[in-house]
Amino acid sequence: MKNVLFVTDPLAGLDAGIDATIGLMSASQDLGLDVWCCEPGELAVADGRVRARARRIRLRPRRPAGGDHRWIVDQAWWDELDVAVLDVAGFDLVHLRIDPPVEQRYLHTTYLLDLVEAAGTRVVNRPEGIRAMHEKLVALRFPELCPPTYVGADIAGLREFVARVGTAVVKPVDGFAGLDVWLVGDDHAAIALLESATHGGRRHVIAQQYLPAVAHGNKRLFLLDGDIVGAVLRRPCADDFRIGPPVAAAEIDDADRAIVAALRPLLVRHGLAIAGLDVIGGRLIEVNVTCPGGMHKTDALLGTRLSHAMVSRLIEPSRTYEGVSA
The missing domain is CATH 3.30.1490.20 (ATP-grasp fold, A domain)
Structure with missing residues (x-):
């Protein structure tokens, strides 16, 4: 059986009803992978090998709330099956899923995971790529696409x-x-x-x-290895100009395709497999690459299977996964 390690923030602090990391964990479990997790402080290097004090977990059943962006889950949403100190390069896939900002702890974690990639194990997203591509500023490399x-x-x-x-x-x-x-x-x-x-x-x-066009929605484009695998609209809340949760499916248009075509070579070159682009009125606002989210919420709201599609292709790159649409 293949196994996957999630390097993430403390499980107790994650919201199992919406968190994208938990959506990827759940999809991994559904696809027959063993799910392990550890926190950054549980990584260490000994004799040139990165080791993790990791927990193997099993997620409890979940279901969409129905017409909402949340999943209905138990308050205790996971069970611990095992604890072990393991060679991180022995996993089939490693997810780097620490919430931003990219501060000292985050940077130190990326340097340790560089050693895992050098040993031949794929890390998503690639640590070097996260350091190279500041998600708030990378869009400025394409001023013609931005407001x-x-x-x-x-x-x-x-x-x-x-x-x-x-x-x-x-x-x-x-x-x-x-x-x-x-x-x-x-x-x-x-x-x-x-x-x-x-x-x-x-x-x-x-x-x-x-951009007044935000009233019609801030579009989140979900990318996997530079390809669009889904899109959703988010709008400002009634009493807040900031963007709220997903509310409807989004149509992918020519402006979206042009933005993705411009960014794709950069994302692929830096190994940023999972990315979330924010687009308003055909203008690129932000490129989310540190811990891209929204997939789990979108799957709950629209009945899509974005998380499954991503995990499936990451673990078996040659496989085509038909399951994104509702």
């Missing part, structure tokens, strides 16, 4: 940019999960908001022109 954007910490420069574009979404370069995201207009509040966003000019932020 007008300014990156910096200078409050005067940011204020000038906001005045030029009218309204901007401002977020920290190292931000994640919608934290510290600001909507800044060309008005008397702009300076105060920009001072707060940049911590008084000491923190780099990304400012992008606000």
